[in-house]
Amino acid sequence: MSTPGGSSPWGDADAFKVSLEDQVAQAQARAVRARDMQHEIQALRARARSRNGEVEAETDASGALTDxxxxxxxxxxxxxxxAQLILETTMQARKSAGEKAVAVATxxxxENSSATSMLRHEVEQREAARHDGLTY
Structure with missing residues (x-):
């Protein structure tokens, strides 16, 4: 199909091809960043220590206690x-792990990407639940 004057409705075919190749390259780069971010967050750990050092807790990015x-x-x-000191120290580690995960996504x-926003929202919900006396 062509437009009056014989040109393609998509404009210059070479320019279209370059544009399409650029979009594919950008999508591939985003996929690599997403995979790398996922691996980094899966490996992420945060530690917290009670004021006098009686308790040290480690959590992963999801807030699960790992040590x-x-x-x-x-x-x-x-x-x-x-028991209270263990809970408080674990919550400190969870908060730190959440902040680190958001930093990785950022x-x-x-800062304003949908991936970062979703992760930040999840971390904020976890903190809000903590303040409501709930944990997960």
Whole structure:
């Protein structure tokens, strides 16, 4: 099909091909960044330590506890106080892991990208649930 004057309705075929190749290259680059971001977030860990060092907790980006260490002073604590300190320290690690995950997404896709916004929203929801007395 051609327009009056014999030109293609898509304009210059060579320019169209270059434009299409550029779009494909950009899509491939975004896919690589997404894969790299996913791997980096999956490997991400954050640690927190209680003020006096009785408890050290590590979580992954989803907030799951991946390591918990108690020093000798923890053994001398009242069980309820120790339980509370474990929860508080774990929450600190979760918050740090969420912030790190958002930073990874921001670096990969930018502050205002949909991927960064979705991850930030998820982290904020987790923090809000924490403040409501809920955990997940």
């Amino acid at each position: 918990l260490r108690l020093n000798d002073r923890a053994i001398d604590m009242h069980p309820q106080a120790l 670096e990969a896709f930018g």
